Amino acid sequence: MAVKVEVKLDVPSVTDFTIHHICSGKIGIFRNVLGVLNVALAVAFLVKQQIALAVVFALFAAFVLGGLKMIIRNRVTKQMEHSNRLSVPVTYEFSEKGILTTTESDSGMASWDAFKRAVTTKKILILYSNSGQAIILPLNQIEAEYKEIADLIYENMPAPAVRVQR
Incomplete structure (x- = not known):
């Protein structure tokens, strides 16, 4: 799914x-x-x-x-406040295979093995990759899909690496 x-x-x-x-x-x-x-x-x-x-x-x-x-x-x-990166919408598709990231100009698939840690704060969900980059997902923008994303993270990442609220 x-x-x-x-x-x-x-x-x-x-x-x-x-x-x-x-x-x-x-x-x-x-x-x-x-x-x-x-x-x-x-x-x-x-x-x-x-x-x-x-x-x-x-x-x-x-x-x-x-x-x-x-x-x-x-x-x-x-x-x-003046960053151009903030105005670019990014689509993330979470699946059993990994995370497909799509922007207006680029697209790429990362398997779950490419991620070393997942953390939630009060306002965001962070997925840290092995290459030192991070996917930042504001919780107020993914409220409806949050539980399904958290379930996929728990299923596909090692338990000690996951600090995500369910």
Whole structure:
């Protein structure tokens, strides 16, 4: 059973993908560790009643954990607002054989072996290929077909590689 969807990437989807990609990688883990360390230092200084140092570390923790994410989100949003890639509709056809990708100018089939990981966030479904590229599917554009796509992903990709909500 093949499932066909047409997707047009938008700025919020690309921004969500970038944030997810950065925050789930080594840089994101380092950011989280640094933020938690600053929270712990703020608490330690608060316990010792050194309020000024506690405030400094609390502010730095807030910047590291929240501020950096906002800065990245704003930068990506500004860069993607004028991107030509966002205006091009892409059709994806999911089947037992793989994923057929079609644009106005090109078409190509990728077998399921070409994909190493599948992840969902609150707003997007991401399929990472072995070549380092990704298919980004905004959930608000594939709502009707989502369950069928998720089922095909679960059937054709190794279970440890799939972090897709059903």
